[in-house]
Amino acid sequence: MxxxxxxxxxxxxxxxxxxxxxxxxxxxxxxxxxxxxxxxxxxxxxxxxxxxxxxxxxxxxxxxxxxxxxxATAPAHQPLVFDPRVLGSVEAVVHVVEVRRVLEGEIAALAAERATRSQIAGMRRQLKAIDLAVAEGRDGVAEDLGFHRLIGEATGNPQFRLLLGFLEQYLREGMRITRGNEARRLDFMQAVQLEHRAVVDAIAARDPAAARRCAVDHILHGEQRLVEGGVIAGRRKKTSQPPSQGRPP
Structure with missing residues (x-):
């Protein structure tokens, strides 16, 4: 598997x-x-x-x-290494969510300023790939990570690409926990894709502030879905509602 x-x-x-x-x-x-x-x-x-x-x-x-x-010969700087032994814990899932919230908001804002038309088209194709994965009964984690990777690449900053590539190995477990919860509630997956599309729409509109807000909201709502599903205990008040169009009740 x-x-x-x-x-x-x-x-x-x-x-x-x-x-x-x-x-x-x-x-x-x-x-x-x-x-x-x-x-x-x-x-x-x-x-x-x-x-x-x-x-x-x-x-x-x-x-x-x-x-x-x-x-390799000893590097000048100590490499950043997270310990995957702790990343399956509930607390670690919350910590990774916080890292993503800070990082991905700024990445989305930069992508709104710099993404090419072909890169935006690639993001939309990746959303269809996520839909297909879910329709086929897969968790869509690989496709979801690919979507966020495309946004990172659209910044034109190779350091973001490297950082996201490094973080992916530690995001997988948290995403699987989230996705396992989402798989039990169709409205969760519908909301996730609405949030993804809102990020892409903001990038396509060349609106960095909106892209940042939508990306941060997406991460915050992901944490809230974990709370609602009983995966983690509530740590903050419920976040503001995500984009309203088509939002499941």
């Missing part, structure tokens, strides 16, 4: 990252081969490749063609 593979790759990436940052794996050391890691940890080579990709995104390892994967 894809979700389980994601969790396994997260765990392996964290385990290897910890060995690198603590010095158990020294700069210049060669990582075991894909096959060796797969056998040692009882996982597939696909999972190993995904874990190594995460380490590369953190600049912890580098590939040498025909030779293998090696621990």
């Amino acid at each position: 894809r979700q389980e593979a994601d969790r396994l790759s997260d765990r392996l990436a964290q385990r290897l990252a910890r060995q690198i940052t603590t010095g158990a794996l020294q700069p210049g050391a060669r990582l075991p081969t894909e096959q060796q890691l797969a056998q040692t940890h009882g996982i597939s080579r696909t999972v190993v490749r995904e874990a190594v990709h995460q380490l590369k995104s953190l600049s912890l390892v580098v590939s040498r063609q025909g030779s293998g994967v090696y621990v």
